[in-house]
Amino acid sequence: xxxxxxAEAVVSEMWRSDLASQKLGMRVTxxxxxxxxxxxxxxxxxxxxxxTCHGGFVFCLADSAFAFACNSHNARTVAASCSIExxxxxxxxxxxxxxxxxxxxxxxxxxxxxxxANQNGDRVAxxxxxxxxxxxxxxxxxxxxxx
Amino acid sequence: xxxxxxAEAVVSEMWRSDLASQKLGMRVTxxxxxxxxxxxxxxxxxxxxxxTCHGGFVFCLADSAFAFACNSHNARTVAASCSIExxxxxxxxxxxxxxxxxxxxxxxxxxxxxxxANQNGDRVAxxxxxxxxxxxxxxxxxxxxxx
Amino acid sequence: xxxxxxAEAVVSEMWRSDLASQKLGMRVTxxxxxxxxxxxxxxxxxxxxxxTCHGGFVFCLADSAFAFACNSHNARTVAASCSIExxxxxxxxxxxxxxxxxxxxxxxxxxxxxxxANQNGDRVAxxxxxxxxxxxxxxxxxxxxxx
Amino acid sequence: xxxxxxAEAVVSEMWRSDLASQKLGMRVTxxxxxxxxxxxxxxxxxxxxxxTCHGGFVFCLADSAFAFACNSHNARTVAASCSIExxxxxxxxxxxxxxxxxxxxxxxxxxxxxxxANQNGDRVAxxxxxxxxxxxxxxxxxxxxxx
Numbered sequence: 001x002x003x004x005x006x007a008e009a010v011v012s013e014m015w016r017s018d019l020a021s022q023k024l025g026m027r028v029t030x031x032x033x034x035x036x037x038x039x040x041x042x043x044x045x046x047x048x049x050x051x052t053c054h055g056g057f058v059f060c061l062a063d064s065a066f067a068f069a070c071n072s073h074n075a076r077t078v079a080a081s082c083s084i085e086x087x088x089x090x091x092x093x094x095x096x097x098x099x100x101x102x103x104x105x106x107x108x109x110x111x112x113x114x115x116x117a118n119q120n121g122d123r124v125a126x127x128x129x130x131x132x133x134x135x136x137x138x139x140x141x142x143x144x145x146x147x
Numbered sequence: 148x149x150x151x152x153x154a155e156a157v158v159s160e161m162w163r164s165d166l167a168s169q170k171l172g173m174r175v176t177x178x179x180x181x182x183x184x185x186x187x188x189x190x191x192x193x194x195x196x197x198x199t200c201h202g203g204f205v206f207c208l209a210d211s212a213f214a215f216a217c218n219s220h221n222a223r224t225v226a227a228s229c230s231i232e233x234x235x236x237x238x239x240x241x242x243x244x245x246x247x248x249x250x251x252x253x254x255x256x257x258x259x260x261x262x263x264a265n266q267n268g269d270r271v272a273x274x275x276x277x278x279x280x281x282x283x284x285x286x287x288x289x290x291x292x293x294x
Numbered sequence: 295x296x297x298x299x300x301a302e303a304v305v306s307e308m309w310r311s312d313l314a315s316q317k318l319g320m321r322v323t324x325x326x327x328x329x330x331x332x333x334x335x336x337x338x339x340x341x342x343x344x345x346t347c348h349g350g351f352v353f354c355l356a357d358s359a360f361a362f363a364c365n366s367h368n369a370r371t372v373a374a375s376c377s378i379e380x381x382x383x384x385x386x387x388x389x390x391x392x393x394x395x396x397x398x399x400x401x402x403x404x405x406x407x408x409x410x411a412n413q414n415g416d417r418v419a420x421x422x423x424x425x426x427x428x429x430x431x432x433x434x435x436x437x438x439x440x441x
Numbered sequence: 442x443x444x445x446x447x448a449e450a451v452v453s454e455m456w457r458s459d460l461a462s463q464k465l466g467m468r469v470t471x472x473x474x475x476x477x478x479x480x481x482x483x484x485x486x487x488x489x490x491x492x493t494c495h496g497g498f499v500f501c502l503a504d505s506a507f508a509f510a511c512n513s514h515n516a517r518t519v520a521a522s523c524s525i526e527x528x529x530x531x532x533x534x535x536x537x538x539x540x541x542x543x544x545x546x547x548x549x550x551x552x553x554x555x556x557x558a559n560q561n562g563d564r565v566a567x568x569x570x571x572x573x574x575x576x577x578x579x580x581x582x583x584x585x586x587x588x
Contacts, residue, residue, distance in 0.1 A: 014196030020204065023192045045170045049161030049214065049285075055226050056207025057167065063203045067195065079202050080550065081522065081571060083230035083377055085405055085424065087398050104381050104417065109521065109573075111379055111420060123398065126405060128422065130379065130522060130571075132550075138196075227403065228375065228424060230524055232552055232571065234545050251528050251564065256374065256426075258526055258567060270545065273552060275569065277375060277424075277526065279403075308490030314498065317486045339464045343455030343508065343579075349520050350501025351461065357497045361490065373496050377524035432490075 001141050003033040007072035010138045011036070014071060021064045024057070028068060034102030036068035042094045052089035055125075058096070059084055062114040062127035065100035069112050070131040071138055077110070080132040087123050095119040098127075108133035148288050150180040154219035157285045158183070161218060168211045171204065175215060181249030183215035189241045199236035202272075205243070206231055209261040209274035212247035216259050217278040218285055224257070227279040234270050242266040245274075255280035295435050297327040301366035304432045305330070308365060315358045318351070322362060328396030330362035336388045346383035349419075352390070353378055356408040356421035359394035363406050364425040365432055371404070374426040381417050389413040392421075402427035442582050444474040448513035451579045452477070455512060462505045465498070469509060475543030477509035483535045493530035496566075499537065500525055503555040503568035506541035510553050511572040512579055518551070521573040528564050536560040539568075549574035 001009070011031045015021070021038075030037035040061045048054040063082065070077045090096060097117055104111040114127035148156070158178045162168070168185075177184035187208045195201040210229065217224045237243060244264050251258040261274040295303070305325045309315070315332075324331035334355045342348040357376065364371045384390060391411050398405040408421035442450070452472045456462070462479075471478035481502045489495040504523065511518045531537060538558050545552040555568040 016196075017194070017198060018196040018201075019191065020193050020195045020201035044166065046167050047164070048167045048211075049163075049165040049218075050223070050225065051164060054165075054167035054207065054210065055229070056203060056210045059206045059210070059229075060201065060203025063201065063206070064195075071196075076197070078197065078236075079233055081230065081232045082202070082206075083228065083422075083524070085228045085398070085422075086226055087400060087405070089225075103420065104379070106381060111381070126397065126422075128377075128379075128420075230377070230569075232545070232569075234547060234552070250567065251526070253528060258528075273544065273569075275524075275526075310490075311488070311492060312490040312495075313485065314487050314489045314495035338460065340461050341458070342461045342505075343457075343459040343512075344517070344519065345458060348459075348461035348501065348504065349523070350497060350504045353500045353504070353523075354495065354497025357495065357500070358489075365490075370491070372491065372530075373527055375524065375526045376496070376500075377522065379522045380520050383519075 006074050006141060007031050007033045010071055010074050011068050013139050024060055026061065026064055031068060031072065033072050034069055036065045036100045038065040038098050040096050042090050042092050042096060044092045047092055052091060055086055058090060058116055058125050061096055061098045062116050062125060065098035065114050066112045066129040069100035069102060070110055074137050074139055074141060075133050076136040076138060077131045077133045080130045082127060082129045085126045087125055090118060090124050096124060153221050153288060154178050154180045157218055157221050158215050160286050171207055173208065173211055178215060178219065180219050181216055183212045183247045185212040185245045187243050189237050189239050189243060191239045194239055199238060202233055205237060205263055205272050208243055208245045209263050209272060212245035212261050213259045213276040216247035216249060217257055221284050221286055221288060222280050223283040223285060224278045224280045227277045229274060229276045232273045234272055237265060237271050243271060300368050300435060301325050301327045304365055304368050305362050307433050308362065318354055320355065320358055325362060325366065327366050328363055330359045330394045332359040332392045334390050336384050336386050336390060338386045341386055346385060349380055352384060352410055352419050355390055355392045356410050356419060359392035359408050360406045360423040363394035363396060364404055368431050368433060368435065369427050370430040370432060371425045371427045374424045376421060376423045379420045381419055384412060384418050390418060447515050447582060448472050448474045451512055451515050452509050454580050465501060467502065467505055472509060472513065474513050475510055477506045477541045479506040479539050481537050483531050483533050483537060485533045488533050493532060496527055499531060499557055499566050502537055502539045503557050503566060506539035506555050507553045507570040510541035510543060511551055515578050515580060515582065516574050517577040517579060518572045518574045521571045523568060523570045526567045528566055531559060531565050537565060
C-alpha cells in the first residue's frame, strides 16, 4: 500500500466508529499522509449565549481534522494538548472548512496546524495540536498468510 | 444587586439562548462572580474513532464553564484564545464536571483556569482561557427612570 | 514613508533601547511590514543543567523577532501571551535564526508565528505570539509644520 | 534517600552545570518534590525596546523553576512545550519570584504551573509547562558496592 492508500484506509476505518464527527455533520473532503480537510455546517443547535457558534464546535471541527491528519500514517495517535485562537465569530448556516497540516513529526510526538475558515474564505480560528503516539495501529496493512 | 445576584442573572440570561450547551445536556451547578461549575454526561454520540470521548466535547464543556465565569460580572466578554491539556480519556456514560476560576482580570483581558474531572474525581483535562471584553452588557441592572 | 521604510525605522529605534537583544548578541537580518528575521549564536553562558541551550534563550530570540514584527507597522504593541514548542535541542556554538511572520491582524490583536532553526536548517522551536496594541507610536512619521 | 533529599540533591547537581541560570543571577530559594521557587532581579541588561523587562527573561526564570520542579524526582525530564501569559510588565530592579508546582504527572508526561510575581506580590506572568521524561537519571541514589 502507498502512503496515500494507507491514509485513506485509516480515515475510512476511523470514520466508521467516529459517531461524534458523524453526528456533527462533518465530511472529510481531502486526505493525504499528514494532511486532512474536513467540512461542517454550523447548525442552529451550535449557537451559544452570544448568538454565535459556540467555540467548542469550532474546536470539534479542528480537532477532528487534526485527528485524521495525525493518525494518517497508521500509528495510533492521540491529542496531548491543543490551543486555539479565535479570529472571527462563526454563525448558524456558515460552512466551515478545517485544513490540518503536519508541521513537525519526531519520534512519537507531532505538531499539527489547523486553519478553520468560512465559506467566504475568512479565517475563523487557528488551532495547534500536539500529538502523542500510543501503541497499536488503526488498520492492518499486510495481507496475512499465503494470500 | 449584589455581585452574586448579578452573576446568577447573567448566567440565566445567557443560558436561555445557549442552545449549544442545552443540547449537549449541560447543567450549571454553581455560579459566583468569576466562577462557574458545569456538568455534562458523555453520551454515546460523543465517541470518536478511538472509542473515547471526542476531545472537542471535553473542550465544549470547559469552554461553557469559562464563558459563564468570564461573563459573570455582566460585561460582555468573548474567548480570545484557549489551550487544553488532555490528561486522561473520558468514556461514554462518564459524568464530567468543569470548574472554572478567574485567575487574573485586568482591564479588558482575563485568564480563567478550568479543571475537568470525571465522577471518580480523576482529572480529565486542564483548560486555560484568555477572555476579551467587548462592548455591551448581558443584563440591565438598573430599573431605569419612572418604572 | 512607505511601509518598508516605516518598518526599518521602527526597528532601528527599538533596537537602540533594546539592551536585552543587544547583550544576547542578536542581529536583525531582515525586516519588512509584519515580518522580522533575527539571528543569535548560542554562547557557553546559555547552557542549562542538561548541557543544551536553556529554552529561555530560544524563547528570547523568538520573542525579539515577534516584537520587531508586531511593532513594524509603528503602532506600539506588546505581547499578551506566547506559546513555544521545543522540537530539538540547541547547543553552544549553534547559530540560530528566528523568522517571524504575521499570520493574523485584526483591530488591536495579532497572531505571529515564529520558526527557530539552526545553521543546518533543523527546526529547533515553533513559537506563536499573540500581540496586543497599546497607545502610542514608536517613531514620528510626519515632519510637522514649519520645522 | 527521602523524596526531599533527592529533590535537593538533583537541583544541586543541575545547578552546577546550569550556567544560564547562574549568569542570569537566579537563586533557588525553595525546593521540594515537584516544586521549586526561584528568584531573579531584573538587571539593566534585561530591558527591551519598550523600557520594560524583555519577556524572554521572565520566561527564562519561569522555565528554570519548571525545570527544577519537573526533574526533582530524579528522572531526566525536558520541556516539550510551554505557554506564558504576560499580566503586567516588570522593570529593571524588580525582584521576581517564580513558584513552580506540579499539577499533573502521568507516565512520562507532566504539567507544571508557574506563577511569576514581583517584590510587591503583583503577578507578572503565568506559565504552563508540559514536560517529557527522557532516559536517564540526574543523580545516583544507591551507594553502590560495599562502599
